Amino acid sequence: MLNLLRTVQLALKSLMLHKLRSGLTMLGIVFGVFSVIAMLAIGEGASQQAQKQVLQLGATNIIVRSVKPPRENASAQNQNSFVLRYGLKRADYDLLSRTIPTVLQAVPIREITKACRYLHREMNCRIVGCTPEYLDMNNLELAQGRFISDKDRREKTNVCVLAAQAAEELFQFNDPIGQSVKIADRRYAVVGITAAREASAAIGGSMSGQEFNKDIYIPLETMRVRMGDLDIDRRQGSFSAEEVELNQITLTISDVDQVVPTAGVIRESLQGTHKSGNDYSVVVPQELLKQAAQIRTIFNVVLGSIAAISLIVGGIGIMNIMLATVTERTREIGIRRALGAKRQDITTQFLTETIVLAGSGGLIGVLLGLSTPWVFDGMKSVATRFFFESGGGSEFSEMFTNLNPQVVPASLPLAFGISVGIGVIFGMYPARSAAQLDPIEALRHE
């Protein structure tokens, strides 16, 4: 072998002879390496996001949710009524909470979106009728005051707890505690405020995560008495009414290992009471976690192949240029052979040049890759400005803007290694063909 340091030094010298050409050739590898790192970072970010959201649902929880059935089925069932009746019944709650031994606790909730008002300020909030357990079950924390108590339930008092954003928008600079919010023509005294928290994983066939920040919590019993099960929605000439007893039952299971079997039991029990079987869904966060892992694998394979293709294209670019270089420098090869270079020396020389080229491309790509989060932020702001403008907060754009790429440390040496490997693979043929040249022919070459 030639003296390594000197060989690299001379390779750099030859490459610097054609700066533009070397630079352009390198670009292919730069982008290839960058995309490997960026894609892995995006995949990692997405999976972390999914995992965090799923964990917020609670690993030992099972969530049973009412789902509005498709229109055709519904009308067939309720031909004589304007009112669409669907979803979980209070009887379901009794059934699930009393008959399944592994269920530690069951929390029923009812949600309706209504306009809420304080003084002249009004906003649409999700009114959640719930029980005291709701707080812990959703990992919510109180910022101020107290949550709904059992006494509130028993006495069906008109109290409410505001989520962070709702409190801020309705009260702004005033202290909400002790004030009252007007919901559907009735006043509710504010007794507490929850701290802001991130949305959790999407459930019940929706892509968007559950947002907790615009909620207003009131006791479930109060809600039943004041608002009833019927929710009438009038807007722009259309009229619809839904009758839902419970929107969601969250069940906490005694043991992590029991979650999946219990989910099976729950599905079976509900099949008995819901013949149509399409007006509720059972969500198991643990299963979501597994799904997320699967999606991540698919994600990585797809993105990985795209990155691999761009690296191969980069490699072909390098090979192309090196073949041209060998032809162009045939004379030089002849001179070196005459001065005593062995075939192996010529191979080493050109291979080194290719590896140096690919390696420097790889290095630049790694540096670019490290900047993925910033690049992605830029993309986000551009995308939000130009593409999601009309959609406002569509589910996809929400998912996109909540995504924070995480550069995987292992991907840096990996991507750099691949770039060097590309140099070796695609440099081998040009280097060998250079070495195979006949010295006499090469010397005569113009």
Place this chain on the structure above:
Amino acid sequence: MSLAAQVIDLQKDYMLGAVPVQALRGVSVDFPRGDFVAIMGSSGSGKSTLLNLLGALDRPTRGKYIVGGRDVSSMTDDELSTIRNEKIGFIFQSYNLIPQYTVLENIEVPLHYRTGYPTIGDREQQRIRELAEMVGLGERLDHRPFQLSGGQQQRVAIARSLVNDPEIILADEPTGNLDSKTEQEIMEMLLRLNREGRTIIMVTHEPAVARLAKRQIYMKDGVVAGEGVFPG
């Protein structure tokens, strides 16, 4: 009188398309140490083929070529490279410097390919400088070939041919591309090297240049047609 190199009944056949051509048909010449031989002949006479064989760039079809006490005719490609590196210094008509290298780096090239790849240390660097000064380029060590005149480039080539202290120096029309004044300078340099004891084999078709050598060999149709002292 010891021999620097010796060829014995050297033959070389080529396939020119489907037609076999005998480029050399039995050449035997002795090159004593300190000799200065001019090989002359018209094109097609086989002098280029002979030079390629003498330069160990090619192997003869038959016959022997002995340089430094070893027979080159049956060596492997790698062994031929070693012979070229250690025993032979090349000077070409078109200088054949490496364009991206400076004067110093060009002189250095043969050192890269020495057996065992020893590091190029201060002693070698010193030798390269001395050689550059000897050929009168002490002021232009960092110039690249395109910044030099033809004569200067050829002097770099001469310095390069000497760096590994070879047995013989092969010069292929060393003054072919130069004007008469520079030609004279280069020839004086070669003559000086010869006086210092170097063996030089030079191919030329200019009688005026050939006359400066100690003896001349005339090639014709792949054999030595005449040998002697000019104007023989």
